[in-house]
Amino acid sequence: MLKVYNTLTRSKQDFKPIEEGKVSIYCCGVTPYNEPHIGNARPFVTWDVIRRYFTKKGYKVKYIQNFTDVDDKIITAANREEVTWREISDRYIEAYFHSMDALNIRHADIYPRVSETMDDIISMIQTLVEKGFAYVLGNGDVFYDVTKDEQYGKLSGRKLDDNEAGARIEVDDRKHHPMDFALWKAAKPNEPFWPSPWGKGRPGWHIECSAMSLKYLGKKFDFHGGGSDLIFPHHENEIAQSQAAIGDDHSFAQYWLHNGFITIDHEKMSKSAGNFFTVKDILDKYPGEVVRFFLIQTHYRSPLDFSEERIKEAQTAYNRLATSKDYIFDLIRKMDSGNMDMGGQGSSAITVSKAGGLVEMAERLLSLFYDALDDDFNTALAISHMFELSKEINIYYNEIMNSGVAGINQISESDAKIIYRVRDIYMEMADIIGIFEKAVKAVDENAEFKLIDDLMEIIIANRQAAREAKNWAAADEIRDKLKAVGIILEDTAQGVRWKRA
RNA sequence: GGCGAUAUAGCCAAGUGGUAAGGCCGAGGUCUGCAAAACCUCUAUCCCCAGUUCGAUUCUGGGUGUCGCCUCCA
Secondary structure, three states: OOOEOOOOEEEEOOOOOOOEEEEEEEEEOOOOOOEEEHHHHHEEEEEEHHHHHHOOOOOOEEEEEEEEOOHEEEEEEEHOOOOHHHHHHHHHHHEEEEEEEEOOOOOEEEEEEHHOHHHHHHHHHHHHHOOOOOOOOOOOOOEHHHHHOOOOOOOOOOOHOOOOOOOOOOOOOOOOOOOEEEEEEEEEEEOOOEOOOOEEEEOOOOOOHHHHHHHOOOOOOEEEEEEHHHHOOOOOOOOHHHHHHHHHOEEEEEEEEEOOOOOOOOEEOOOOOOOOEEEEHHHHHHHHHOOOOHHHOOOOOOOOOOOOOOHHHHHHHHHHHHHHHHHHHHHHHHHHHOHHHHHHOOOOOHHHHHHHHHHHHHHHHHHHHHHHHOOOOHHOOOOOOOHHHHHHHHHHHHHHOOOOHHHOOOOOHHHHHHHHHHHHHHHHHHHOOOHHHHHHHHHHOOHHHHHHHHHHHHHHHHHHHHHOOHHHHHHHHHHHHHHOOEEEEEEEEEEEEEEOO
């Protein structure tokens, strides 16, 4: 049974889908006005794992993620560059996809944009005005009236009076209450605008997510997510205006999940503070899968400090998992290549029992892996089980290889089945956390791989000849030169193995 | 001022009312021409005080530190 931490109730709850076998998710996307930073990536990687988990469990998942493409910051950027707001938003939406694709984030089912949801937004505001939850000012601004909403503050757990209104920003005295927020903003010079019953203008910040989620997921849906800085005021306002418009205090999202921040030197990373790393910059130095792995090594609700040292650690840890993957695929390649006397009588009882123990362990770890994810998507714990399986695979691989060619030839058909099953389990784990997608493709599908493989065989054979002649200088030179082009040779007791750096 | 988190080994990070996963780094060892990888061994009484309990790191209260939200922000 899946348990999730719901911000709304501040507790872990059993997850019960609204509709059996289906999960509906709305995750707040980005305002595309500059390059996405690593902090932006965290919720999307988190939700990507959640989607993979549900899909693997057999749920039909509907995932919506918006682009807030009408916004002050976009307008500011457009005016500064003397281009249209659409040019800015298009450019950075493309940048968003470029970065997120590198992190193996699967695309949402729909990416609604504010500019394309204007009718729904306007009609929702109209409903709120009609129901008395909003008021219109003379200039065409429309505000949500928080005092009309008895439940206002239920998500963030704060009362209206507790907030230090005006502490840091001047209160707009045209508002009835300091916490009232804009639903519609009358157009100012040099701003894009759309026609509305209150004159030319554009939507306020929070209304778009309400309109979009209700439009695509209906009045009740399962999950709503985003960074924990969105709890107040963004999500608070969303839940308020949505439930007011619908007229049902239990409508809208049922489970609210919020991820913790990424910090730099333990201070919150943010674009406005200037202390951020863009995903693009990090990708120049580290593979996307490593960046992704770095993000999910920590539970999504915990804060996560980013630094060069941390990501290097993630790289090392990731390599460890990748080595085991290589080992098991290597074993399978050897079996498949027909080197092996499948079904031979030579298989020793020892080998059988070892493989049997391995698969037993693997099944148990897979079960623990799912248990971990069932507990509020504890990827950190789930990954630890993958490491345990990784070690078991390494031990088994070494045992087989150390027994030489005979050892491989002695793998019985039943043991071979076990090896395939272990590979499937390992890759199932990898698939859910979303790693080894690019690497596996290279091994399995890329036709060029075969060529490289053949070439490497020739190079290695030549080097082996040099080694047999104890011409260490030549042998080392070949290894060094290969390393320079990104190929690492490992001389092991069982022969030479190569891999990409 | 209000609200909310969090405090676990050198570092990162899970977790449980019955003395604590996993990763990184480090030390020693196996293997090895060297290197690398892999494997084995070693490294924590869980911020402080009080309480509940047979027993608390895990529950309660207090304290201290750190962080976040209350303004745009993932």
